[in-house]
Amino acid sequence: MSTTADAIRSADAHSAHTYHPLPVVVATAEGAWMTDVEGRRYLDMLAGYSALNFGHGNRRLLDAAHAQLERVTLTSRAFHHDRFADFCTELAALCGKEAVLPMNTGAEAVETAVKTARKWGYEVKGVPDGHAKIVVAADNFHGRTTTIVSFSTDHEARDHYGPYTPGFEIVPYGDLTALAAAVTSNTVAVLLEPIQGEAGVLVPPAGYLRGVRELTRERNVLFMADEIQSGLGRTGKTFACEHEDVVPDVYILGKALGGGVVPVSAVVADLDVLGVFRPGEHGSTFGGNPLACAVALEVIAMLRTGEYQQRATELGDHLHRELNLLVGGGAVTAVRGRGLWAGVDIDPSRGTGREISEKLMELGVLVKDTHGSTIRIAPPLVISKEDLDWGLDQLRSVLGA
Known part of the structure; x- marks a missing residue:
């Protein structure tokens, strides 16, 4: 050894x-x-x-994984498998939404949410093609892909990775006035962590998330909550947004959804949002694979107990x-x-x-x-x-x- x-x-x-x-x-x-x-x-x-x-x-999660390992672990999305429908149904129900788009890592889910918001903006809201804007918060951490670091204010994550992806407006976290001023007719979404984890577990001022929800609804803008770290029980609620009785348009989930066993992430929303996708426009070979679905289904069952x-x-x-x-x-x-x-x-x-x-x-x-x-x-x-x-x-x- x-x-x-x-x-x-x-x-x-x-x-x-x-x-x-x-x-x-x-x-x-x-x-x-x-x-x-x-x-x-x-x-x-x-x-x-x-x-x-x-x-x-965790014994429940390991048992679920072991049982699935003996059956089938990957089909790709070229075929259906017998755990996929249950996973999507149960996760959508947990979130109070209609549809699920499964991926693997948190960063993939955030990238998927960005694509979702832009496509929704062009095809539903009517924003001119190529002009969509997404408002984000300073000191955010949503991952480290090229697009995501383009709207990071962390120099370690961002420096020397340009040219950067355009289309993002950064405002101070917790500042509703600045957020309202940043939203224009071309804004398709506000993307926020309900609690900023990497920034030092920053909790926004009381009423902030509720204000974001009201503002985005008034301006016909999607509210996308990155609950990758804050969600699935961590804060004492299934979702951190629940502390202000807020339901966003889009949940972005990851980390605990795979129980520490396999990487599982997802974007969860209603069909008037996720329905903008058609076959071939987005996907993942491993996203929603049978092993991931089996483990995530057990995670969802555990969360349902409270x-x-x-x-x-x-x-x-x-x-x-x-x-x-x-x-x-x-x-x-x-x-x-x-x-x-x-x-x-x-x-x-x-x-x-x-x-x-x-x-x-x-x-x-x-x-x-x-x-x-x-x-x-x-x-x-x-x-x-x-x-x-x-x-x-x-x-x-x-x-x-």
Whole structure:
């Protein structure tokens, strides 16, 4: 068995350096715990950026995957398969919509939503061809494809990848006045994260999402909610938009939809939106494959129980109470978030987000930093209160709080 150092050296030598991971090499995982190649256990407080909402090695999801592996895993969309109709029906029902366009990754789903909005704008709204505009928020994170980084304000994601795709207007997140001013007759959609994850778990001002919904409805513009990180139980609701009783025109889903087992994403909307597509105009060889559908169907069934949303609410309330006790004591300057999801701004006197993450790793807790001074906390929704409290104790220890 290779050591941690050996594994990291090999990875560094033979992979593109597009990530700067913490120096831990995971070999096995179960529930909220991961074990490295040397047998050391770590509490996972990141959950694959919400892809692992239901924990590592969830028995229901593994059983669903194993059963499907014995039957058929891929047909391509050239043929029907016997899990596809159920997947589309159940996911549409979960979202309160009529139709589903399945893809694989979150970025693919966002790209699909962009294409959907433009085609809808030309064929339904009547925007002149080539003039469609989509309004997005500053500090967004929707993926790293060429089109998506074209409307990113993150220099690491954007710089030196031009020429950039036109057709996007960037406004400050949470600013309804700026949003209203940016919407014109050629605007086909507003694309937003209900909570901005990569930016540091930024929750918009109360009433913002409701205001976006009212504005887009008045101006005949699609409201597209990127719920890839915030959706499927993370915030204590099935969708983060529900906290303001808002239903967008388009849901963009991914991450937890595949349960951490397989990549599954989807755009979900009514037929007056997704009905603009005709055969051959969009697709994916692996999108909606039998294995993905089988796992996602089990995810949907689990969400229908309400158990995971309730856990995220109750444990999330506890998490935020404990974290907010650290604010103002010289260790933490701010805490944001909702449900089992928090962005914690570290006082610079205690170290950078990366340094705090490395110190937590040494104590057996895995989190990840963002934007210099912030750490993100998003444990699997199956975490026990005892394990959550143990993880928080390690944070207090590292911060000297």
